[in-house]
Amino acid sequence: MKKNAALAVLATAAGLLFSQGGAAREASSSSTDCATHDGWDLACLRQIYVRPIAGWPRPHVPAGVTPQEMAPVSAIPVALVAPAVAALGQRLFNDPRLSRSNAVACISCHSPAHSFADSKRVSVGHAGRLGQRNTPGLLGVAQITPLFWDGRASTLEEQALGPLQHPDEMAMDAAALPAKLVALDDYPAQFDAAFGKKDGVTLARILTALADYQRTLLPPVTRFDTFLEGQRTALNDRELLGLHLFRTKARCMTCHSGALLTDQQFHNLGLSNYGSRKYEDLGRYLATGKNEDVGKFRTPGLRGVAASGPWMHNGAFAQMVGMLNMYNAGMSRPVPHNAQQAADPKFPVTSPLLQPLQLTSDEIIALKSFLEAL
Numbered sequence: 001m002k003k004n005a006a007l008a009v010l011a012t013a014a015g016l017l018f019s020q021g022g023a024a025r026e027a028s029s030s031s032t033d034c035a036t037h038d039g040w041d042l043a044c045l046r047q048i049y050v051r052p053i054a055g056w057p058r059p060h061v062p063a064g065v066t067p068q069e070m071a072p073v074s075a076i077p078v079a080l081v082a083p084a085v086a087a088l089g090q091r092l093f094n095d096p097r098l099s100r101s102n103a104v105a106c107i108s109c110h111s112p113a114h115s116f117a118d119s120k121r122v123s124v125g126h127a128g129r130l131g132q133r134n135t136p137g138l139l140g141v142a143q144i145t146p147l148f149w150d151g152r153a154s155t156l157e158e159q160a161l162g163p164l165q166h167p168d169e170m171a172m173d174a175a176a177l178p179a180k181l182v183a184l185d186d187y188p189a190q191f192d193a194a195f196g197k198k199d200g201v202t203l204a205r206i207l208t209a210l211a212d213y214q215r216t217l218l219p220p221v222t223r224f225d226t227f228l229e230g231q232r233t234a235l236n237d238r239e240l241l242g243l244h245l246f247r248t249k250a251r252c253m254t255c256h257s258g259a260l261l262t263d264q265q266f267h268n269l270g271l272s273n274y275g276s277r278k279y280e281d282l283g284r285y286l287a288t289g290k291n292e293d294v295g296k297f298r299t300p301g302l303r304g305v306a307a308s309g310p311w312m313h314n315g316a317f318a319q320m321v322g323m324l325n326m327y328n329a330g331m332s333r334p335v336p337h338n339a340q341q342a343a344d345p346k347f348p349v350t351s352p353l354l355q356p357l358q359l360t361s362d363e364i365i366a367l368k369s370f371l372e373a374l
C-alpha cells in the first residue's frame with residue numbers, strides 16, 4: 001500500500017515535469033477524468049469541449065514550450081494583394097510554358113486536389129527527373145517564413161526562382177523567361193493591366209505575380225473550423241477524441257499549433273538518413289551551416305494534410321497510421337555505431353521534445369480521423 005502511494009507520487013512528479021505550472025496541472029487532471037479503464041467516456045469529453053476554447057484542457061507540452069491556441073481559418077489574416085496581379089499569378093502558376101520543356105507548371109507538383117502538394121513520394125519535374133524532397137502543400141503559405149523544408153528562402157518572390165531554374169523542376173533560364181512570355185498570347189496586355197503600362201513583362205513582375213497568387217491560398221473551411229467557431233457537434237465522437245489526444249496525451253501541440261498547426265520552427269524527427277550516400281538530408285544545416293541544425297526540418301502545417309501524402313520532407317510515410325505509430329514510439333533516435341560516428345559533430349540528434357506516447361490502437365485511429373477533418 002505504502003509502496004503504491006510512493007509510486008503514485010513519483011508518477012505525478014514525472015507528469016508535472018511535462019506540464020507548465022498550475023493551470024496546466026489542473027487542466028490535465030480534468031482531461032484525464034474522462035478516461036475509463038477500457039477507453040474514453042465520450043459524453044464526458046463532449047461536456048469539456050462544449051466550453052469556450054479558453055476552458056479546454058491546456059495542451060500537454062514540455063516545460064518551456066508555449067504553443068499558440070488552435071484557431072479557425074477565419075483568424076488567418078487575408079493577404080492584401082491586387083486581384084489583377086493575383087489573377088495573372090494564377091495563370092502563370094498553371095502555365096507549363098514557364099518551363100524549358102513547356103511541360104512542367106507549378107501546378108504540376110502543387111495541385112489544388114492535394115492541398116497544393118502532390119501524391120508522390122518525391123517530386124517529379126523536368127524530363128521526369130526525381131527531386132530529393134516531398135512537395136509541401138501551400139495552404140496558408142502567406143503566413144509561413146522562412147520557406148522550404150530547410151528554410152533557405154525568406155520570401156515567396158525569392159522562393160519562386162528556385163523551382164523555375166532548378167534542373168530537376170522547371171529547368172528554365174529565368175533571364176530568358178520575360179521574352180518568352182512576351183511572345184505568348186495576350187500576356188503583355190495582362191501584365192500591363194495588372195501592373196500598369198510602363199515596364200512590360202519583367203522577371204520581377206513574374207515573381208511578384210506568382211507570390212501574390214500564392215498569398216491568396218487559404219485553407220478551405222472545414223468541419224474543424226465550424227467546431228472551433230462554436231458548433232461543437234461538427235466533429236463526430238472519434239474526431240473529438242482525436243482532437244483531445246492531439247492536445248493532450250499525444251502532445252502534438254508541442255510543435256503543431258495555431259491556426260495552421262505549425263510552430264514554424266525546425267525540429268529533428270530522426271528522419272535524416274544519417275550516413276546514406278543517396279538519402280541523407282542535412283535539412284536546416286544546409287541553410288545555416290550550424291551543426292545543431294543537422295537533420296532539422298520546418299514543422300509543416302497540417303491543414304488539408306490528409307490529401308497531401310506521402311508525408312514528411314522525404315515522403316517517408318505513405319500511410320497515416322504508419323506515421324502515427326512512429327510518433328507513438330517517440331520516432332527514431334539514431335545512435336552512433338562506432339567511435340568515428342560518435343565523434344562526428346554532424347551526427348543528427350533527434351528532438352528531446354519527442355517521447356514515447358503509449359497510445360492504444362483505437363487512439364491512433366482517433367488521431368487519424370482528426371487529421372482527416374483538418
Ligand code: HEC
Nearest residue numbers: 105106109123124125133134135136147148149160163169
Ligand atoms: C517538380 C515539382 C515542383 C514544381 C514544378 C514546383 N515546385 Fe514548389 N516545391 C517542390 C518541392 C519538392 C518543394 C520543397 C523543396 C525543398 O524544401 O527543398 C517545393 C517548395 C515550394 C514552396 C515552399 C513551401 C513551404 O512550405 O516552404 C513554394 C512556395 C513553392 N514550392 C512554390 C512553387 C512555385 C511558385 C512554382 C512554380 C514557379 C513551383 N513551386 C514549382 C516541388 C515543385
Ligand code: HEC
Nearest residue numbers: 250252254255267271297298299300311312313327351353
Ligand atoms: C518535436 C516537434 C513535433 C511534434 C511533437 C510533432 N510533430 Fe509532426 N512534424 C514535425 C516536423 C518537424 C515535421 C516534418 C519532419 C520531417 O519532414 O523530417 C512533422 C511532420 C508531420 C506530419 C507530416 C505533414 C506533411 O505535410 O508531410 C504530420 C501529419 C504530423 N507531423 C503530425 C503530427 C502529430 C499527429 C503529432 C502528435 C502525435 C505530431 N506531428 C507531433 C514536428 C513535430
